[in-house]
Amino acid sequence: MPMKLAHPFRLALPAALSLLFAACASTSSAQITATTQSQPPAGGLAELVDAAEIPFERFTLENGLTTIIHTDRKAPIVGVTVYYRVGSKHEPRGRTGFAHLFEHLMFVGSENVENYDAPLLAAGSTGPNGSTYYDRTNYVETVPTGALDLALFMESDRMGYLLGAVTQEKLDNQRAVVQNEKRQGDNQPYGLVRYLQAEGLLPVGHPYRHSTIGSMADLEAATLQDVRDWFRNNYAPNNVVLVLAGDIDAETARPMVERWFGAIPRGPEVEPVQAGPETLREAKELTVTDQVPFPALFQFWTSPGLNHPDAVPLRVGMDILGGLQSSRLDNALVRGAELAVGVSASASAFEQLGFLETRVNLKDGTSPEDARAALERETARLVAEGPTLAELERAKTQLVADAIARLEQVGGFGGKGFILAEGELYSDDPAFYRRELEQIVGLTPADVQQAMQRWLSRPAYTLWVVPGERTLDGATLGGWGDEDTTAPPLPDARAPVDVTRTGAPRSQPPVISAGDLTFPQVQRATLSNGIEVLIAQRPSVPKVSLALTINAGTAADAPGRIGLHETMVDLLTEGTATKSALDIAILQEQLGSTLRARAGIDSDTITLETLTTNLAPSLALMADVVRNPAFRDDDVARVREQRLAAVAQELASPAGLASRAYMPLIYGADHPYANSGSSGDTQAIAGLVPADLATAHRVWFRPDLATIIAVGDVSLAELVPALESAFGDWAAPETPAPTTTTDRPAPEPQPRLVVIDRPNSPSSFLLMGRATPLFGHVEGSEPILLATEVLGGGFLSRLNQDLRETKGWTYGIGSSIPVAKGQRMLQIGTQVQADRTADSIRAILAQVAAFPQERPVDPAEYQRATEGNILGLPNELETNGQVLGALLTSRRLGRNLDYQAQLPAIYGAIDPAMINDAAREYLGPHNMTIVVVGDRAVIDAQLETLAMPITYLEAEDL
Template identity: 35%
Template sequence: MRSLHAILLVLLAFGAARAAEVPDPDDLRIAHERFTLDNGLEVVVHSDHSVPIVAVNVWYKVGSRDEQAGRTGFAHLFEHFFFNGSENHPHGFREAMDDLGANNRNGTTNTDRTNFFEDVPVSALERTLYLEADRMGFLAGHISQEMLTREQGVVQNEKRQRENQPYGQVFNRLVEQMYPAGHPYSWSTIGRMEDLKAATLDDVRDWYRAWYGPNNAVLALAGDITVERARALVEKYFGAIPPGAPVTRLDAQVPRLSSPILDRMQDRVPQSRLYMAWHMPPLGSAAVHDMELFAGVLSGSDSAPLDRRLVFETQLATQVGAFVWDKQLSSTLIVTATLAKGADPAALEREVQAVLAASLEKLPAKAELDRARTRLLAGFARGSERLGGFGGRSDVLAEGLALQGDSEAYLSRLRDLAGRSAEQIRQSAFSVLDQPHYQLWVEPFPELKAGAEQIDRSVLPALDAPPEVRFPEIQRFALDNGLRVMLMERQGVPLVQMALTVNGGYASDPAEAPGTAQLALDLLPKGSKDSDAFAIADRRDALGATLGVGSSLNLSFVSMTALKANLDPSLDLLAEVVREPAFPEDMVGLQRKQQLAAIAQQAANPFGAAQRRVPVLVYGAGHPYGRPAGGLGEAAAVEGLDREALQSWHAAHFVPGNATLVVAGAISESELRPLLQRHFGDWRGARPEGSPLPPLQVAPAGELLLVDKPGAAQSVIVAAQPSASGEIDPLALETVMRNFGGMATSRLNRNLRLDKHWSYGSSGYISDARGAPGAFVVIAPVQTDKTGPAMQEVHAEIRGLAGERPLEGEELESILRSQVSRLPGRFETLSSLVSAAIDLLQNDREPDYYYDYASNLRGLDGAALNAAAAAAVDPEGLRWIVIGDAARIEAELKALPFIKAVRRE
């Protein structure tokens, strides 16, 4: 049985002359075997021994569609119960996963299924299967009223947090209006608040008995495991679990609207947005795959008809999209368009309709259809590089078996994507778009218009010693022009990931023009000396490549993933974008509008609003590091940027002497060097001289900035200060901060979510900043009526971090064990290798930092961690931001003992 890696190697046969050909779906087959236990549990196993981890993925065939009106939200609520421990291990699943070093883990619920997944080192596989089996078969006796009350509070805060975001209530409205009352899709997955509050202990116990038996589940294992070992472990831990009662399956229910539904709603959004939605057949049908292609032709690329007409030509929209929401009973085609500032909504609506009508009048051209095919197939290939998580191999196999009864359902989809004809696609589009549709305008509120044998389950399986992890050798060389290269060769999947990285992130913006770097970067793929934006997008899609830009505080990137067979022409495109951007006047004006719209969106989002203000709080408005986080800049400055300013920034920073090309994937140095010489060898330019950083201009300690958001369902609490992070052992600091605020069971989350259920989730971190202190930041969204008490808890946790509550005992042992055990999955993907190399560049570190990473982690102890924490944080030096409903919270904030002054905005 060959692994996916081995099978995918046939793609190497594609030469440069065949660069534009659509990949063969059968080359993307995921080799696997299946078996079924006597109790009905279906198991699928995929073997890949390239890294010592196994992806464990359990799918239960139950979702919100299986609920009843008046009892909604049960599937999602019960997902939360699965993380609270079980009868034989009543200590919490999150804690267990952190302890054994799991990565890429979560639980999710949608309309049709509930799934739980984690990537674990092979040393922890047996314990993981024990835990998954125990919560499958032995959860009922552990469910308590206390647990129900806690999780009701957590889910209600999750609902508030989702709906507190711009456009966060759209899909609740869409399903309620599109589906008739009582249809299984007529309520949101998270449920209605009154139903969540009304759930009783008997309700949830009945729900568990009805849906979570092994006969209603699929277990997928992918990674460093054989079928023989999988069978033995699954039989051992799952085999004796009795099946549940027979489950009644719902048949497809595709509604048809009798007439169009025209709807409007107001939300706290910066721009109006149009949503148009049509009912479609269920997932897995050829018609749905046709509509994926139709949507891919319609939008998703600068040259696609919807993007080109609405965003570039008429400039009526700042963002458009078309996608298929495929579901088991019926699917949905959704088209969106975000209205540009000052544009006419009626004109936008007419243009969307005109583009849709034109797309039905004629067959899509072969070239544009092939680009859509290649984009979708290459996206699948990139997703299946992973063993677990969304789009990973275990996820793909489990989804097909759970929802369609076929672990190779994905292959049928890929074959349709590659082979359906233009006429078939057009006919499917006619049948969908000919129906009445639902249309929703979301408009701003006026104030925001800007084994079978029995085992002893009381004994937790032992953990083996964590597998040894070796970071791949970083091969470093330079071209004659000074361009440095960092190569991490990893054969297997025929993909190559690259990031052309230059010194100069958004901190390099001119003092009077924050936002320059972001605008210049966004324009790199919008036109070159020889190609306009649409030709660049067409070449990228035909090659099956991705092309992106971005920046951090100190670095800017142009990133690309390429199929190995298409690497030469992909590098040609990368070099053209990096070296020869044209900054055409029409695109400068258009992208400027896009960035202004993004600034408004960021400011309207409570989290975005907080992140815009944190740098000023920590570094001061006049410091290069004091610009709004993310690099979007200030609206007034962006409005004044012209083509010459952008060209000047690019010319100063995008030179080979200032750049490093980071490469990871199926390429050797001997193959890569001549390609780079061909495409970058005649590039010229030396590294510019930098300027020293000015002193910090820190806001007074104890000051609180209160940003008023009337009617907000939550308050977003922020605590921040400069940290002495640059003088502290980075591994000790990473470890202690992960325990404090960087994982689901961190101290912050345990306090505000798990213990008090005031928040859906909180985080604490220290950012990187070259040549200056990093920023210590805590962000905690909480329900409005707990704002003051939650700030007191945050302050107490920060005092604990700084020394009042040292890391010791089981907490210390667990975080040290977790840090070492999670290493096998830490560098699983090419993107993780590229990110690690960029981290070396950001912090001026040598490769030894990652070569010795595992051994240095194993050498940490409590003294090192507590010393790092105490040095990094000063509880008396905090600055605060709260974004929420000032009328409800201002008085209690002023009364807090550690707040010295309140400034309102």
């Protein structure tokens, strides 16, 4: 569901690296150079950069509003992206978190718009969203072309006509929502690292030191006068970049922008702040205990801002160190000495500084001294010697291929509007992305080495997070840093403020129909061995997204072997009869391809995303991985440890604990879906040997259980011969194809309250629901799904409006009936502040009970669920990945492949009574299973007031 984001990673093009667990393989570090020289790197990067062009026009209104227009007619949609030149670095002492809190207030209505989300969602927009980070605040939505006028009206209304609608009640509510957002983040394993990183690197008062989410005390201190001052000082058109990308041109857009924004007066310029990278006088080290599954070692440095010449070579260098699948750290610590279950290295660049980070998740039994020595040895070796040419070319290819992929999306976070806006805001050049790509292509090993020598040779800040009791309180972290000593006294947070309108009322413009939905034509073919092939040709970008599915999934695991199938699928990319895991990683990077293998509940999916020019060799690699996995002893041992680490991570996570308990309660312990909410059973995984995995692969991976679906820049005539070459001689065994037993019914639902203790949890995780009578796709079931959407399927749903927007007890809540071939379940999930655990359960059950007996679907809900969904279908099919996902779901459920094209007629035939009837039959509060993960010291007395029998489970028994 759409949420207002507090601190998303910067997604500048190429993407900044986040904390990723790299894939694993078994080759010593000494083998890297020899292996990488064995094949030439993929060429043509300069041509690919040319393909990444985003043409634009730019104009500026008299009030200073900068507008950028990019035309892309592939779909009747327009991405609307608005960037304000103000972020958390502009916050004064005592008001940390305020920029983000204000962002939330921008969604609660303006003087002429009662609710910002409702009109846009009714018009078929994506869920309007926003985010705040150090340097900026942004707002995004992608709308049907006919709703662009509406979107511009609404963006202009909150830019110029907000303050008359912001009340103390709204401020208090959104303050509570943000505080719950902070609790939710803090409640995760390693959730306090985000604070400790900046506090260890930067002095008190540095604009990038305090977190974007802020401290609890500062959030509590924010006043309505602060809101008015912040708006007047920062939210003026001369501090804004507006980008319209998609089915629009400058000639059409300019009068629309002038109409809605032209009368908004210029305001003061945002005052620049002094903020740059800092060098520690000497190395620093801190060890903290926390409720984490395994020790994690971090090393941090500051680095220059994104406009600095070293920003790009540092990003590439950190990629080579710990971002690529073939990275130095992976090879030395995961594949080589096997000291770690996961490693990463990243460089994140902001406007005035950046952060460099390495991370090692220690394998059970690893000496911390050995892990640290290995990390520092590999870092020092890369700094001293620089990368090989082959490593550099692979990193370049991956980054450019990623840039090509981003061209599919016109709006949202990371799309073309996002890219152009960040270039204009931070670098005075919307085409800055192009300069970055050209710099990447031109990098030499010496460029990377010299940049890393300049920045990683400085003293590092080392942070250890080790298992134990959480001793730090996230509520006190994230602020200025001197609150206990020199912070000035704060004014009364509830002092009355005169709230008056800014201007005369304005009328909302109508939405113009965009015409009928066009779903890509799906062509069919059959390979010589009987594999069905489906293809939707879409030439918008020179890439292909392809998936091979096997009818198996985790449902194939026998009782007592839970985790076997998923471990087997994990090992597909860890080595074949002729290639090591490192060989596979290197070949992907050379080709600009991404190959992933995943076991779902009903099927296994091997996905390939590749540049069209490299489709044939990428398919050859995919076929080798699917058909010839080696299951070598060393690879199995390593992946087995990673799978056990994944289980440990689930047992430390509130969501993981809830899911591991919930699924067996819903389906019964021996049902094939019972363990679909977990990474497996520890004992079963620990006992796996290569023969077990080879047998599972031989039984389930066969062409008569396979389907191939492709979407992208390739024709059927081009694709089929390439698939024949890769898969055509794959023969099915003579034995009958196996089947799973997912058609078994779940036990009859029964009411129960199950509690799992997780001490020191500032939030409680709730998961509740029951099995429904639905099996797979049932013709005529759409009213049931729409009723679930009304209840909890979006930002405007009843549950979210009640628990988040009215009560402020959660950051978000949702309900769904997840897709499955077998029996499907109703599921409601949320994380609520701990002192409102029982109240939240009561509120959820009350909302469920009221629908439809006391509160039938109202006209606005009905319109959003039917007409709004119809208008929004083009947004759901914008990218190749979205179309591929739709086809995979239709194929999995056995419904027509053009199901999305049929939805307008299906939704149009649904009346309110059908939605009410579905809610009455499927969504009532009866026989609900409720799982609560929280601190029993806080929640036990609350839960007793529910007058429900309670069962207590221990985390270690899940």
